[in-house]
Amino acid sequence: MTLHVLITVDTESYAAGDPDRHIWGHLDDGKEYGIRMIMDMLEKRGARGTFYLNVYEAERHGDEAIRAVISEIHGRGHDVQLHTHPRDRYGIEKLTRADVSRQREILAWGKDFIEAQTGLDVIAHRAGAFAANLDTIEALSLVGIPVDASLSPAWFESHLAQEVVSNNRPFDLRGVLELPVTYYVQGRFGKREYLRLVDIEASSLRELKHIVRQALDAKVSTINFLMHSHSFVRNGRSDLALIKRFEAVLAYLSAQPGVKLSTTTQFHELWKSGSLQEHSTERFTPRTGWWLTYLRTLESVGKGWKNTVAALLPPVVLAASIGFLFIVLT
Numbered sequence: 293m294t295l296h297v298l299i300t301v302d303t304e305s306y307a308a309g310d311p312d313r314h315i316w317g318h319l320d321d322g323k324e325y326g327i328r329m330i331m332d333m334l335e336k337r338g339a340r341g342t343f344y345l346n347v348y349e350a351e352r353h354g355d356e357a358i359r360a361v362i363s364e365i366h367g368r369g370h371d372v373q374l375h376t377h378p379r380d381r382y383g384i385e386k387l388t389r390a391d392v393s394r395q396r397e398i399l400a401w402g403k404d405f406i407e408a409q410t411g412l413d414v415i416a417h418r419a420g421a422f423a424a425n426l427d428t429i430e431a432l433s434l435v436g437i438p439v440d441a442s443l444s445p446a447w448f449e450s451h452l453a454q455e456v457v458s459n460n461r462p463f464d465l466r467g468v469l470e471l472p473v474t475y476y477v478q479g480r481f482g483k484r485e486y487l488r489l490v491d492i493e494a495s496s497l498r499e500l501k502h503i504v505r506q507a508l509d510a511k512v513s514t515i516n517f518l519m520h521s522h523s524f525v526r527n528g529r530s531d532l533a534l535i536k537r538f539e540a541v542l543a544y545l546s547a548q549p550g551v552k553l554s555t556t557t558q559f560h561e562l563w564k565s566g567s568l569q570e571h572s573t574e575r576f577t578p579r580t581g582w583w584l585t586y587l588r589t590l591e592s593v594g595k596g597w598k599n600t601v602a603a604l605l606p607p608v609v610l611a612a613s614i615g616f617l618f619i620v621l622t
């Protein structure tokens with residue numbers, strides 16, 4: 293059984309962003325830290341990625357700007373699939389605010405835009421902010437997009453996660469192959485589980501390795517791994533620590549027997565041929581625990597005051613408690 297790791301890149305500029313910075317990653321040092329860098333790193337490992345492209349921002353930046361992105365990704369043999377932030381073109385923030393027929397119209401427009409450039413069928417979709425629902429699944433079916441990757445119990449806006457039960461494994465959802473964005477349990481507090489997305493920006497290298505080992509043990513067929521075109525760009529600067537982490541993740545994955553870096557198209561072809569079977573219907577629940585969570589926050593010291601406080605609070609509280617006890621007892 294092979295574990296297929298799908299590196300999926302939501303390719304978009306922020307609401308007030310620009311493709312030059314947030315898709316291509318051009319920074320003031322004259323270098324690029326965007327999609328070309330991500331593709332270079334994948335190709336170095338003989339792999340390709342899946343780029344979920346928000347084509348609706350063509351309304352703001354011009355069709356040519358978005359076509360250039362499609363050409364570059366497709367030209368290098370990576371997957372160009374559809375990402376829906378419909379606001380620029382349709383005036384609605386999230387797909388879930390539209391009914392089935394409107395969702396169908398939005399999806400069809402995006403699908404046509406990409407296909408006109410690649411000549412290939414768009415086979416997969418991820419909703420912006422994971423805001424998909426069962427109407428989205430119906431609309432995908434109607435426009436002929438056979439794969440969705442928007443289900444995310446670890447994200448509060450994932451309506452789909454409230455409408456259907458998923459076990460963190462691929463499954464057939466009313467004729468559409470649902471590839472949940474893989475999540476893990478970072479800890480529990482009583483009965484409450486604290487879930488987190490498998491995301492290069494949100495998870496440490498230690499956590500990611502831990503999850504991959506558990507995925508191999510659980511014999512799941514895929515990890516759907518999240519990142520963004522602007523993952524390596526933070527506050528106008530390059531995030532070298534994150535680039536290093538991604539490089540280390542790819543090195544680790546490439547060296548693991550039984551692990552393959554695949555595109556969503558490749559995965560879907562195997563799924564259709566019937567050669568990928570989930571060996572269990574049990575929920576795949578990789579657990580990382582509070583200790584790894586704490587080590588992650590330690591890595592984030594200096595990246596925003598919240599991270600710094602979270603990392604420094606436990607030792608400060610511990611030291612204060614010991615000091616207090618010492619004073620009381622002596």
Ligand SMILES: [Zn+2]
Nearest residue numbers: 302304420421
């Ligand atoms: Zn997005």
